[in-house]
Amino acid sequence: MRTLQVDLGERSYPIYIGGGLLAETGEYFERHNLAKKSPLLIVTDEHVGPLYLSKLETSLQNSGYRTISKVVKAGEKSKSLEVFEEIMTTAIEGGLDRHSVVIALGGGVVGDLAGFVAASYMRGVKFVQIPTTILAHDSSVGGKVAVNHRLAKNMIGAFHQPEMVLYDVDTLQTLPERDVRSGLSEMIKHGLIWDKSFTDWCRDQSDKLLDLDPESLVYGLTLGCSIKAQVVSTDEREHGLRAILNLGHTLGHALEATGGYGQFLHGEAISIGMVAAAKIAVNRGRDQSIYLVTKDLFERFGLPTTIPSQMNEDDIIAAMMHDKKFKENQIIYVLPISIGEVEIVNDVTADDVRHVIQELKEEGQHV
Amino acid sequence: MRTLQVDLGERSYPIYIGGGLLAETGEYFERHNLAKKSPLLIVTDEHVGPLYLSKLETSLQNSGYRTISKVVKAGEKSKSLEVFEEIMTTAIEGGLDRHSVVIALGGGVVGDLAGFVAASYMRGVKFVQIPTTILAHDSSVGGKVAVNHRLAKNMIGAFHQPEMVLYDVDTLQTLPERDVRSGLSEMIKHGLIWDKSFTDWCRDQSDKLLDLDPESLVYGLTLGCSIKAQVVSTDEREHGLRAILNLGHTLGHALEATGGYGQFLHGEAISIGMVAAAKIAVNRGRDQSIYLVTKDLFERFGLPTTIPSQMNEDDIIAAMMHDKKFKENQIIYVLPISIGEVEIVNDVTADDVRHVIQELKEEGQHV
Numbered sequence: 050m051r052t053l054q055v056d057l058g059e060r061s062y063p064i065y066i067g068g069g070l071l072a073e074t075g076e077y078f079e080r081h082n083l084a085k086k087s088p089l090l091i092v093t094d095e096h097v098g099p100l101y102l103s104k105l106e107t108s109l110q111n112s113g114y115r116t117i118s119k120v121v122k123a124g125e126k127s128k129s130l131e132v133f134e135e136i137m138t139t140a141i142e143g144g145l146d147r148h149s150v151v152i153a154l155g156g157g158v159v160g161d162l163a164g165f166v167a168a169s170y171m172r173g174v175k176f177v178q179i180p181t182t183i184l185a186h187d188s189s190v191g192g193k194v195a196v197n198h199r200l201a202k203n204m205i206g207a208f209h210q211p212e213m214v215l216y217d218v219d220t221l222q223t224l225p226e227r228d229v230r231s232g233l234s235e236m237i238k239h240g241l242i243w244d245k246s247f248t249d250w251c252r253d254q255s256d257k258l259l260d261l262d263p264e265s266l267v268y269g270l271t272l273g274c275s276i277k278a279q280v281v282s283t284d285e286r287e288h289g290l291r292a293i294l295n296l297g298h299t300l301g302h303a304l305e306a307t308g309g310y311g312q313f314l315h316g317e318a319i320s321i322g323m324v325a326a327a328k329i330a331v332n333r334g335r336d337q338s339i340y341l342v343t344k345d346l347f348e349r350f351g352l353p354t355t356i357p358s359q360m361n362e363d364d365i366i367a368a369m370m371h372d373k374k375f376k377e378n379q380i381i382y383v384l385p386i387s388i389g390e391v392e393i394v395n396d397v398t399a400d401d402v403r404h405v406i407q408e409l410k411e412e413g414q415h416v
Numbered sequence: 417m418r419t420l421q422v423d424l425g426e427r428s429y430p431i432y433i434g435g436g437l438l439a440e441t442g443e444y445f446e447r448h449n450l451a452k453k454s455p456l457l458i459v460t461d462e463h464v465g466p467l468y469l470s471k472l473e474t475s476l477q478n479s480g481y482r483t484i485s486k487v488v489k490a491g492e493k494s495k496s497l498e499v500f501e502e503i504m505t506t507a508i509e510g511g512l513d514r515h516s517v518v519i520a521l522g523g524g525v526v527g528d529l530a531g532f533v534a535a536s537y538m539r540g541v542k543f544v545q546i547p548t549t550i551l552a553h554d555s556s557v558g559g560k561v562a563v564n565h566r567l568a569k570n571m572i573g574a575f576h577q578p579e580m581v582l583y584d585v586d587t588l589q590t591l592p593e594r595d596v597r598s599g600l601s602e603m604i605k606h607g608l609i610w611d612k613s614f615t616d617w618c619r620d621q622s623d624k625l626l627d628l629d630p631e632s633l634v635y636g637l638t639l640g641c642s643i644k645a646q647v648v649s650t651d652e653r654e655h656g657l658r659a660i661l662n663l664g665h666t667l668g669h670a671l672e673a674t675g676g677y678g679q680f681l682h683g684e685a686i687s688i689g690m691v692a693a694a695k696i697a698v699n700r701g702r703d704q705s706i707y708l709v710t711k712d713l714f715e716r717f718g719l720p721t722t723i724p725s726q727m728n729e730d731d732i733i734a735a736m737m738h739d740k741k742f743k744e745n746q747i748i749y750v751l752p753i754s755i756g757e758v759e760i761v762n763d764v765t766a767d768d769v770r771h772v773i774q775e776l777k778e779e780g781q782h783v
Contacts, residue, residue, distance in 0.1 A: 130497055130501050134497050138565070141571060141738055142567070168574070169536070169572050169573060169574060171571060172570075172575055173575070200505065200509070201508055204508060204537070204538060205504055205537065206539045208540070
């Protein structure tokens with residue numbers, strides 16, 4: 050078991066990463082002095098709930114906690130204001146008070162959704178994350194919580210740091226293969242923006258990671274979380290450096306929105322986005338190897354690196370225009386300088402993006 | 417013109433109170449270095465919009481700002497997630513970015529609603545309040561923003577401090593008489609919890625205040641805001657002292673909820689709530705004069721001090737049970753010790769409240 054401290058002053062919190070943690074949740078809650086008189090609300094989804102909810106409830110109840118739970122539909126579509134309101138109803142009817150804790154048991158969607166509930170219920174209650182996906186290693190660091198608006202992703206949200214994160218890698222063993230790949234996409238991103246040696250490690254370990262080897266997972270998740278924690282500690286509210294975490298996300302979010310939040314998993318969309326960012330960097334004069342290495346890396350993990358030919362450039366660009374990464378109508382773009390190092394630029398034009406979309410569509414047709 | 421600084425460390429902000437400020441908004445925005453490249457969103461309601469929106473837009477546009485606006489229906493019912501989502505749509509379609517400012521032009525409803533939009537749009541943008549009611553002097557200090565859930569008031573929200581508050585007392589001249597009385601109710605509350613001499617001043621000035629005498633208004637609003645600012649500076653996130661501001665609100669919110677947020681104005685409901693709190697204090701052994709002075713004070717301002725006989729005790733108690741002021745199932749109640757001084761107690765029972773509801777219903781039938 051590894052413990053990683055996310056350093057944010059009085060909002061600092063630990064991430065516990067290891068096996069068997071779910072059954073020890075009650076003890077962790079006691080160790081963190083979380084109130085026993087107030088009911089806890091567990092938010093999970095219909096995939097994760099049947100597998101792990103009763104184990105979590107049992108552990109909490111054995112330590113004397115009262116729990117209520119809300120099971121939402123799996124998938125990005127639950128990150129809506131409608132589902133948010135349903136959870137609020139459950140919370141009010143269940144008698145949650147200001148000392149209650151909201152627990153997210155699930156992946157990034159459940160974490161973002163339950164986190165925004167915790168941030169806004171009675172103007173903010175405590176929050177604990179129990180991620181059950183690899184992808185969630187990303188959202189479990191940094192306190193960004195949100196729901197989607199039909200016009201753009203993560204548009205309605207808050208910064209709300211958890212009390213702790215309990216990362217039980219045993220829960221990853223039941224992940225569908227596509228979700229494994231999607232999750233590893235964010236892990237790889239953390240190498241690409243910060244640490245060439247971690248990128249090399251990811252490539253070398255691709256088979257073990259895809260096979261969910263526990264030791265590789267604990268190491269990779271700890272490194273991934275640690276890189277994110279270093280960035281977030283420097284810039285909690287995304288005024289500067291934190292933007293490098295958006296590598297691949299400008300185009301990635303637009304692909305997700307254009308596909309109706311159903312066609313691509315998040316990790317798949319940003320895989321394409323990172324390959325596109327590498328291509329834009331090369332088109333602007335960086336070494337061709339950046340594109341080739343990036344593309345090869347994601348292909349090793351079975352992640353998409355091209356854009357389906359039926360997707361329309363104009364739709365994708367329009368979705369980008371609605372995205373938060375626009376600052377006074379300029380695109381803020383994260384581009385690789387080399388493997389393990391990125392820069393934030395503000396002079397990428399819509400035409401540059403349109404051009405690379407066309408290139409990645411053509412690339413897809415050659416396969 | 418008076419300036420009051422709300423002291424909250426790096427979240428400190430000024431409240432400007434005086435005549436003619438609306439037409440100078442553009443200059444105040446420039447003085448506060450608010451971004452000109454990003455569009456501003458003005459949220460107002462259908463009562464205030466026709467009177468003051470174009471004046472505000474003109475002032476901002478003369479200083480080089482671009483504005484978009486959203487006019488919502490007047491009244492508490494607009495403090496819903498549905499209207500919140502509509503405003504988010506306007507914001508996204510209008511191209512608001514992270515440097516944009518959301519402006520609340522209106523009373524407490526518009527302030528709370530627009531404030532929660534500012535708190536959650538892209539996880540938080542800047543917020544400026546331009547109150548046009550007396551009641552809003554209360555909500556313009558302290559950064560509490562929220563929308564209602566159908567089961568309870570202000571259940572979904574955040575703490576989000578404004579950049580500044582521009583309080584143009586000229587806009588109060590168009591207030592309907594009932595809103596004037598309702599607003600003065602919160603002003604009187606600030607005396608009752610903190611300052612006997614301010615309470616005496618309010619009683620002595622009741623005619624001038626009801627006649628909207630500008631000098632009395634500027635003085636009373638400055639004192640009211642100043643008391644609230646002192647309390648909030650000590651306890652920004654309501655861990656202790658700040659709860660004294662809830663004098664009259666435990667029962668008041670329940671009366672509003674039971675009446676469907678339409679029967680009582682907020683100031684009317686808390687007027688009854690403060691009289692009820694005085695009565696509970698007397699029932700628990702405090703001097704009878706506390707009740708008599710409190711009741712007389714609100715009667716001078718033409719505010720209600722009894723409960724309509726057709727309201728059901730059980731409905732009111734049930735609404736209270738859903739309210740945030742319950743902590744681990746105990747009622748946290750603010751009770752007067754004397755005029756100008758209150759205490760926070762946790763041993764008021766539902767039966768105590770039921771009893772006082774009956775007393776205030778009987779009192780109403782004697783009139």
